[in-house]
């Protein structure tokens with residue numbers, strides 16, 4: 001886990017290291033304030049260019065890159081770009097480039113989330129005014145990316161049917177921060193005994209204002225509705 005966001009500090013360590021805990025809390029608050037300032041500048045650039053920017057969050061393997069490949073195959077590839085964050089490898093960026101979109105990989109090393117300051121060079125390299133959609137595929141993680149605003153216009157959180165219906169209850173802050181929750185891999189729902197109504201109930205409990213869509217990148221089910229959300233989806237970030 002990264003030391004930046006303090007997720008390496010456990011509740012077991014905290015009582016013995018109260019002083020250190022407080023210092024980390026101050027450091028964390030300062031880092032978030034610094035990130036918010038960077039995100040505000042990015043948001044200004046995105047607004048000036050008129051590009052819709054999505055911050056895409058989910059646990060590892062829940063289908064972020066596959067969903068973007070499916071989107072790329074349905075829209076003008078010149079109008080879409082992706083910035084993708086992973087701890088290591090440029091695997092996802094190369095996958096996305098094969099589907100024709102501009103894709104830039106950021107390898108974060110130890111950091112389990114993207115921060116606004118990491119995006120500058122990638123954003124500089126993109127022809128922002130020519131783009132309609134820029135998706136930032138965050139590092140696969142349902143905890144750390146939540147607190148880091150990236151200047152996005154819309155935050156999308158994926159919940160794949162293979163992960164279990166309880167995930168919104170276990171990671172409420174992440175789901176609460178979403179404008180749109182996408183239930184992914186819907187083609188596998190029956191095979192894994194996905195309890196749809198329970199999942200919808202849990203999402204509504206923690207993210208009552210979020211729109212919910214069910215999508216399969218594999219079969220294309222729900223992709224039209226997702227495209228519509230992306231065109232209409234200039235919602236206010238939280």
Ligand SMILES: Nc1nc2c(ncn2[C@@H]2O[C@H](COP(=O)(O)OP(=O)(O)OP(=O)(O)O)[C@@H](O)[C@H]2O)c(=O)[nH]1
Pocket residue numbers: 058059060061062063064065066067092139140141184185186187188215216217218219
């Ligand atoms: N059946 C089915 N499988 C899917 C679907 N979407 C993704 N998968 C599979 O799920 C696995 C993970 O998909 P990815 O798209 O790499 O997931 P990711 O969220 O980008 O993963 P990380 O970048 O590692 O966090 C792959 O084996 C995909 O083929 C889907 O809609 N249906």
Ligand SMILES: [Zn+2]
Pocket residue numbers: 001002003005006007008112113144
């Ligand atoms: Zn972390």
Ligand SMILES: [Zn+2]
Pocket residue numbers: 064065066092137
């Ligand atoms: Zn991916």
